[in-house]
Amino acid sequence: GAGVSQTPSNKVTEKGKYVELRCDPISGHTALYWYRQSLGQGPEFLIYFQGTGAADDSGLPNDRFFAVRPEGSVSTLKIQRTERGDSAVYLCASSFGQGRETQYFGPGTRLLVL
Amino acid sequence: QQQVKQSPQSLIVQKGGISIINCAYENTAFDYFPWYQQFPGKGPALLIAIRPDVSEKKEGRFTISFNKSAKQFSLHIMDSQPGDSATYFCAASNTGGFKTIFGAGTRLFVKA
Numbered sequence: 001g002a003g004v005s006q007t008p009s010n011k012v013t014e015k016g017k018y019v020e021l022r023c024d025p026i027s028g029h030t031a032l033y034w035y036r037q038s039l040g041q042g043p044e045f046l047i048y049f050q051g052t053g054a055a056d057d058s059g060l061p062n063d064r065f066f067a068v069r070p071e072g073s074v075s076t077l078k079i080q081r082t083e084r085g086d087s088a089v090y091l092c093a094s095s096f097g098q099g100r101e102t103q104y105f106g107p108g109t110r111l112l113v114l
Numbered sequence: 115q116q117q118v119k120q121s122p123q124s125l126i127v128q129k130g131g132i133s134i135i136n137c138a139y140e141n142t143a144f145d146y147f148p149w150y151q152q153f154p155g156k157g158p159a160l161l162i163a164i165r166p167d168v169s170e171k172k173e174g175r176f177t178i179s180f181n182k183s184a185k186q187f188s189l190h191i192m193d194s195q196p197g198d199s200a201t202y203f204c205a206a207s208n209t210g211g212f213k214t215i216f217g218a219g220t221r222l223f224v225k226a
Contacts (some may be wrong), residue, residue: 033214041218042218042219050212056213078166102160107157
C-alpha cells in the first residue's frame with residue numbers, strides 16, 4: 001500500500017514569499033503530524049491533528065506558520081513571509097491514532113529560502 | 115525538561131561489531147521510547163520501541179535497554195552490518211503520545 005506522500009519534494013523560494021507544503025497521509029490514519037528537521041538535527045515537532053482539528057500546535061515557531069486539514073485527510077503546511085531560517089526538511093507523519101501508535105513518516109519536503 | 119540527549123554524535127563500527135547509542139531524558143512523564151532509523155533522503159522509520167515497565171526489549175539484532183531510575187535508555191545493534199549505516203534517533207513521548215521529542219541523532223557507519 002501507499003505510504004505517506006509529500007509534495008513538492010523540493011521547494012526553492014525567495015525570502016518573503018509564501019509557500020504551501022502538502023501531505024497525503026496513509027488512508028485511514030486519523031492522526032497527522034508535522035515536523036521540521038534542520039541539517040544534522042532530529043525532527044522537531046510542529047503540530048498534530050486528530051481528524052480535522054489541530055489538537056496541539058505548540059510547536060509552530062511563530063504566527064507565520066499555519067497548517068490545515070479540512071477534511072481529515074490531506075494536510076497543508078503554510079508558511080508566510082518566508083525567512084532564510086525556515087530552510088529545513090519538513091516531515092509529515094501519520095498514524096492510526098494517537099498515543100503509542102507507530103508514526104509513519106513521509107520522505108519530506110526540502111525547503112530552501114534564498 | 116523536554117529534551118532528549120543523545121550520544122555519540124557519530125559512530126564507526128567494524129562489520130560484525132556491536133553498535134551502542136545512548137539517550138537520556140528528564141521528563142518523568144515520558145512513557146514511550148521509540149528508536150527511529152533514517153537513511154539519506156528518506157523520512158525516519160520506526161525501528162523498535164519500549165515502555166518503562168520493562169528493562170529490555172529485543173527484536174532480532176536490535177535491543178533496547180532501559181534504566182528508569184537513571185532516566186536513560188540505549189540501543190544496541192548486534193552483528194552490525196554495512197546496511198545498518200544510517201542515522202539513528204531516540205525519542206520520547208508521554209501518554210497521549212502525540213508530541214514526540216527526538217534526540218539530535220547518531221550517524222552510524224559500519225565498515226565492511
